[in-house]
Each structure stands twice: as C-alpha cells, then as structure tokens.
Amino acid sequence: xxxxxLRDIEKVYQTKTIETVALNRVNLTINKGEFVSIMGPSxxxxxxxxSIMGLLDEPTGGTIALDGRPVxxxxxxxxxxxxxxxxxxxxxxxxxxxxxxxxxxVELPLLxxxxxxxxxxxxxxYAALEKVGLGARTNHFPSQLSGGQRQRVAIARxxxxxxxIILADEPxxxxxxxxxxxxMDLLLGLNRQEGTTIVxxxxxxxxxxxxxxxxxxxxxxxxx
Ligand code: ADP
Ligand code: ADP
Numbered sequence: 509x510x511x512x513x514l515r516d517i518e519k520v521y522q523t524k525t526i527e528t529v530a531l532n533r534v535n536l537t538i539n540k541g542e543f544v545s546i547m548g549p550s551x552x553x554x555x556x557x558x559s560i561m562g563l564l565d566e567p568t569g570g571t572i573a574l575d576g577r578p579v580x581x582x583x584x585x586x587x588x589x590x591x592x593x594x595x596x597x598x599x600x601x602x603x604x605x606x607x608x609x610x611x612x613x614v615e616l617p618l619l620x621x622x623x624x625x626x627x628x629x630x631x632x633x634y635a636a637l638e639k640v641g642l643g644a645r646t647n648h649f650p651s652q653l654s655g656g657q658r659q660r661v662a663i664a665r666x667x668x669x670x671x672x673i674i675l676a677d678e679p680x681x682x683x684x685x686x687x688x689x690x691x692m693d694l695l696l697g698l699n700r701q702e703g704t705t706i707v708x709x710x711x712x713x714x715x716x717x718x719x720x721x722x723x724x725x726x727x728x729x730x731x732x
Contacts, residue, residue: 511575511673511705512538512561518569519556519728530556531567532728538673543699543706545716548725554709555677557725561707562675563591592621596666600678602658604650604665610637611646614665621669629668636664640694656687663694674698676708680715692718 519531530553538544538561546554559565560572563579572579574590582590604613614633618624624632637643640660650658659679666674676695680688692715698704708719716722724732 509540509576510537510573511540512536512707513573513576514561514570515572516570517557517560517567517572519553519560519565520568529728531560533570534728534730536723536730538705538707540672540705541699541703542721543696543719544708544721544723545719546707546709546723546725547711547713547716548731552725553728554725558597558675558677558707558709562595562597563587564597592617593669594672596669596671596674598659598662598666598674598676598679600681602650602655602662602682604658604661606650608649609646610642610648610650610653610661613650613661614668617665617669632668632670633664636667637661639667640664654687655683656690659683659687659691660694663691667698671704673705673707676706678709678711680710680712688712688715 514534514536517531517534521528521530534557546557548554556565560567579587608616611633614636615629618629618632634643634646637646640663642657642660642664645653645657650661653661680691683691695706695708696718699706710716723730
C-alpha cells in the first residue's frame with residue numbers, strides 16, 4: 509500500500525534575480541516496504557525531492573499524501589509528529605555533533621520525544637548501535653571513527669526513532685567502495701528484515717541496481 513504519494517509536485521526556488529524550477533510536475537508513489545533508489549545528474553532535483561517527501565520543505569505546487577491521507581488534512585501538531593516519528597533522515601555528510609559521544613548523538617533526537625524517558629532513550633540508542641555493529645563504540649567521539657562508522661552512527665540515530673521510512677541522500681557519497689558497500693548492505697538488511705521503506709539518492713549505479721526500483725531524474729522530472 510502507498511506510504512508516500514506525490515501528485516504533480518512542483519518546486520520553484522525564487523531569488524531576486526533567478527527562478528529555478530527544481531521539480532517539474534513529479535508524480536511518484538512509494539509503497540510500504542519498498543527500497544527505491546533515485547539517480548540523476550547534480551542539480552536535477554533529487555535532494556529537493558527528498559526534502560519534500562520528508563516534509564522538511566513545502567512544494568510550490570501539487571499534493572503529497574502520507575498513508576493515503578493528504579498532508580493538508582493533518583494539523584501542524586500531527587505533521588510535526590509525523591516528521592519526527594515516521595521518517596528518519598540519513599545524509600551524505602552524516603550531520604553528527606562532534607563534541608557529543610556516539611551514544612549521545614544517537615540519543616539526541618529522542619530528547620524531544622514525548623513519552624520517551626531517559627532509560628528508554630538509552631536502551632533504544634544502545635539497541636540501534638548494536639544493530640549497526642557499533643555496540644563497542646558507544647563512548648567514542650565521531651572524530652575517532654572512520655567515515656563508514658560515522659555513517660553507521662547516523663543510521664543508528666535514525667533507527668533509534670523507529671522510523672517507518674528512511675530517506676537517505678547519498679549515504680555512501682563520501683565513502684570508499686568497501687565502506688559504501690557495508691552501508692548499502694546495512695540498508696538492504698533493514699529493508700528486508702524489518703520492512704523499513706527506504707528511498708535513497710545515489711550516484712552509484714551498482715548500488716541502485718540492488719534496490720527494488722530505480723528512478724532516473726533529469727532537469728526536475730522523472731525520465732524512467
Ligand atoms: P540535486 O540533489 O539533484 O543535486 P537539488 O535538489 O539540490 O538537486 O537542486 C535542484 C535545483 O534547485 C538546482 O538547480 C539547485 O541549484 C536549486 N536549488 C536547490 N536548493 C535551492 C535553494 N535553497 N535556493 C535556490 N535554489 C536551490
Ligand atoms: P548534498 O549534495 O550534500 O545533498 P548539496 O551540496 O547539493 O547537498 O546542497 C546543500 C544544501 O544547499 C541543500 O540543502 C540545498 O537545498 C542547498 N542548495 C543547493 N543548491 C542551492 C542553490 N543554488 N542556492 C541555495 N541553496 C542551494
């Protein structure tokens with residue numbers, strides 16, 4: 509069943525002098541449990557698409573439905589909750605906080621979650637770090653880890669929130685091929701074993717071919 513439906517999505521960035529059409533009438537449905545990859549040249553709108561799917565940014569046209577319900581019909585409070593609980597983000601550059609330990613980085617998003625106390629927060633963070641194979645590194649700091657390990661911390665941070673959907677923007681873009689493959693295997697495992705829906709932007713065709721569906725973008729539109 510559909511978890512994210514985009515209908516005629518348009519995104520125009522307007523600055524004083526230039527207007528950029530980042531997305532041009534995109535129609536796309538992501539179904540529950542799918543692992544979809546998105547490829548396309550730099551600037552074709554992939555990051556914008558993920559931000560819109562993750563409700564971090566609003567389209568300038570078109571409609572989005574989550575779980576079959578249009579986002580306009582959710583209250584602001586419900587939307588904030590969806591953004592925090594339903595969706596986990598993973599970025600190319602990890603976005604970890606360097607002066608927090610691995611464990612504290614993973615716990616951080618749960619600090620603002622109502623109903624999750626300190627004990628549960630810690631348990632969830634440990635469990636997520638175990639899952640990504642970093643159970644022995646909880647007291648390390650990001651600077652003491654390899655790129656692949658840092659990305660695994662970022663994935664653990666997303667997992668601690670128990671998201672139904674992971675949106676990953678070039679998660680292996682800063683990694684060598686061996687570490688990239690590790691991260692890819694981790695994502696494939698989450699998808700297969702836990703049924704997490706994943707949408708991943710990538711420049712790596714080999715990785716994209718391992719996912720269930722490959723969508724190609726060009727100049728703000730889907731081309732295949
Ligand atoms: P991709 O992720 O495929 O590299 P982006 O979604 O980042 O593409 O960008 C799509 C287009 O929108 C590009 O032309 C980019 O320069 C432009 N763009 C992205 N974000 C902004 C912004 N905040 N303001 C103005 N233009 C933007
Ligand atoms: P990444 O490749 O790590 O996904 P980018 O380097 O493409 O990210 O973009 C970083 C940020 O800058 C994004 O949030 C994007 O929206 C914004 N951005 C991209 N292009 C432009 C632009 N032309 N003007 C303003 N902001 C932009």
